[in-house]
Amino acid sequence: MNQIDKIAYSSRIAxxxxxGKLCFSLFPxxxxxxxxxxxxxxxxxxxxxxxxxxLTGLTLKRYLHFLLIxxxxxxxGTLTIFISRYPAGESxxxxxxxxxxxxxxxxxxxxxxIRLCSTALGAVCCMYFLSFNTPMTSLFQCLRGSPLxxxxxxxxxxxxxxxxxxxxxxxxxxxxxxxxxxxxxxRQSIQSAGTLIGTLFFRAYxxxxxxxxxxEARGFEGDLNALQETYAPSKKWYxxxxxxxxxxxxxxxAEFMLRRKLx
Amino acid sequence: MNxxxxxxxxxxxxxxxxxxxxxxxxxxxxxxxxxxxxAFLGGNGAGKSTYxxxxxxxxxxxxxxxxxxxxxxxxxxxxxxxxxxxxxxxxQDPNDQLFSASVLKDVSYGAVNLKLPEQEMKRRVDEAVEQxxxxxxxxxxxxxxxxxxxxxxxxxxxxxxxxxVIILDEPTAGxxxxxxxxxxxxxxxxxxEQEITFLLATHDIDLVPLYCDFAYVLDxxxxxxxxTPEELFRQKERLREVNLRLPRMAHLMEILxxxxxxxxxxxxxxISKARKTIRSLLK
Numbered sequence: 451m452n453q454i455d456k457i458a459y460s461s462r463i464a465x466x467x468x469x470g471k472l473c474f475s476l477f478p479x480x481x482x483x484x485x486x487x488x489x490x491x492x493x494x495x496x497x498x499x500x501x502x503x504x505l506t507g508l509t510l511k512r513y514l515h516f517l518l519i520x521x522x523x524x525x526x527g528t529l530t531i532f533i534s535r536y537p538a539g540e541s542x543x544x545x546x547x548x549x550x551x552x553x554x555x556x557x558x559x560x561x562x563x564i565r566l567c568s569t570a571l572g573a574v575c576c577m578y579f580l581s582f583n584t585p586m587t588s589l590f591q592c593l594r595g596s597p598l599x600x601x602x603x604x605x606x607x608x609x610x611x612x613x614x615x616x617x618x619x620x621x622x623x624x625x626x627x628x629x630x631x632x633x634x635x636x637r638q639s640i641q642s643a644g645t646l647i648g649t650l651f652f653r654a655y656x657x658x659x660x661x662x663x664x665x666e667a668r669g670f671e672g673d674l675n676a677l678q679e680t681y682a683p684s685k686k687w688y689x690x691x692x693x694x695x696x697x698x699x700x701x702x703x704a705e706f707m708l709r710r711k712l713x
Numbered sequence: 714m715n716x717x718x719x720x721x722x723x724x725x726x727x728x729x730x731x732x733x734x735x736x737x738x739x740x741x742x743x744x745x746x747x748x749x750x751x752a753f754l755g756g757n758g759a760g761k762s763t764y765x766x767x768x769x770x771x772x773x774x775x776x777x778x779x780x781x782x783x784x785x786x787x788x789x790x791x792x793x794x795x796x797x798x799x800x801x802x803x804x805q806d807p808n809d810q811l812f813s814a815s816v817l818k819d820v821s822y823g824a825v826n827l828k829l830p831e832q833e834m835k836r837r838v839d840e841a842v843e844q845x846x847x848x849x850x851x852x853x854x855x856x857x858x859x860x861x862x863x864x865x866x867x868x869x870x871x872x873x874x875x876x877x878v879i880i881l882d883e884p885t886a887g888x889x890x891x892x893x894x895x896x897x898x899x900x901x902x903x904x905x906e907q908e909i910t911f912l913l914a915t916h917d918i919d920l921v922p923l924y925c926d927f928a929y930v931l932d933x934x935x936x937x938x939x940x941t942p943e944e945l946f947r948q949k950e951r952l953r954e955v956n957l958r959l960p961r962m963a964h965l966m967e968i969l970x971x972x973x974x975x976x977x978x979x980x981x982x983x984i985s986k987a988r989k990t991i992r993s994l995l996k
Binding site: 455456465607608618657663664666670676677679 | 766769770771797798801802804806808809810811812813814815817818819822823824825826831834835838853854855856857870871874
């Protein structure tokens with residue numbers, strides 16, 4: 451999480467108006483999921499991955515490393531789609547017969563599985579494009595202009611800010627515990643982790659009071675108003691979005707026609 | 714204490730208690746001179762922070778009066794808002810104060826709350842950013858700043874409100890030596906340029922003779938001592954009673970006078986003054 455945050459701030463388009471980036475990631479995402487086309491999914495996957503690497507300066511290896519996390523979930527999720535139970539005698543690509551049923555992969559389940567994987571990965575890469583290139587603070591600013599209630603956005607901002615503060619505090623406490631052999635053995639580890647979390651709650655609570663006093667001292671009246679950041683205009687990205695969506699739409703249509711032809 | 718200065722804040726018999734029983738502030742009488750730097754000394758729990766929060770209106774006194782620029786402060790919504798505009802606090806832990814992940818947003822927060830016209834807000838933010846030297850971090854996320862940089866950002870966040878008084882709660886705690894002198898120099902610079910009155914709480918007694926014009930010592934919610942640094946350091950025994958000590962230089966002068974029977978100026982509390990008195994002995 452900390453890593454992604456750093457990448458987002460150092461992206462070449464970090465200071466661009468988040469609206470353009472939001473468009474460029476959300477519309478293809480919807481198309482991917484909406485059309486459920488393998489071609490559209492794969493094109494999105496490769497295009498978004500290449501673009502993200504180019505703009506953030508990430509190596510492909512590191513990008514793939516980040517992609518491993520959702521892949522883990524995807525694997526578990528699609529396993530049951532790839533492999534099903536069939537009556538004996540049906541032609542399968544691979545499978546084993548146990549009793550009167552056979553378990554394995556049929557051409558149809560293979561197609562369904564690949565379809566799901568490509569759309570899901572395409573969608574993930576869209577989200578990665580957004581989160582690797584957009585600092586959270588600019589997203590908050592974008593949300594402020596949306597119909598979302600202001601208090602919700604304020605809460606998001608505060609939570610985002612204090613994740614880092616509390617994280618650092620927890621890390622310092624853990625180091626201090628480790629320095630006194632707090633994590634030797636499972637029993638000791640569980641006990642230490644328990645006290646750490648408990649103390650963290652108390653500290654967070656007392657910090658809450660101090661934050662409140664500090665906000666009030668600067669005239670807090672229920673809202674976290676501040677000057678808006680100015681961003682470079684992102685009109686170009688609306689054009690890119692349109693072009694990319696057209697490509698995806700064409701690919702999805704072509705795939706659909708091809709499938710109809712093949713029956 | 715001499716009286717030929719204009720007070721900006723005065724408190725008379727100020728009392729405050731968190732739980733309604735034990736007084737955290739017990740009949741505090743203080744006079745804060747305008748345009749000067751006044752130190753507040755005292756151990757942890759002596760009541761320094763409570764006193765400051767009363768001055769800014771985050772806490773409302775149980776009894777007693779606070780005067781700002783000669784006018785009694787009325788602790789209603791309007792009075793508190795006016796007080797907060799004129800008295801800014803920089804808290805000890807900048808993480809408590811910097812609530813936004815964007816430095817720019819945090820710095821502008823107070824100015825936006827004053828509901829100023831946008832042009833004026835931008836001008837003030839720009840000025841505060843320039844003064845505190847945080848321009849290069851303005852677009853960095855708050856959590857990527859070092860402690861000293863956060864501290865300066867917190868000061869900028871108070872400066873945009875253009876207060877008459879700035880309270881610095883432990884401004885040097887947790888900073889490295891160069892960070893300490895940077896912050897204190899920044900304080901002197903701001904005072905010079907804008908004639909802002911400073912109140913600072915500190916444990917670092919050595920900086921009192923160097924930077925402060927007056928000092929109050931609080932102990933268990935009461936004013937134990939007050940006066941100019943020289944007046945304060947003459948009352949060595951009383952200082953030690955409230956768990957404080959002399960500045961190192963003043964301590965050295967005390968030892969030279971007492972044990973070595975040298976005729977040094979025992980109120981010399983800074984290196985330059987100590988040097989002067991020792992040189993005059995050598996002549």
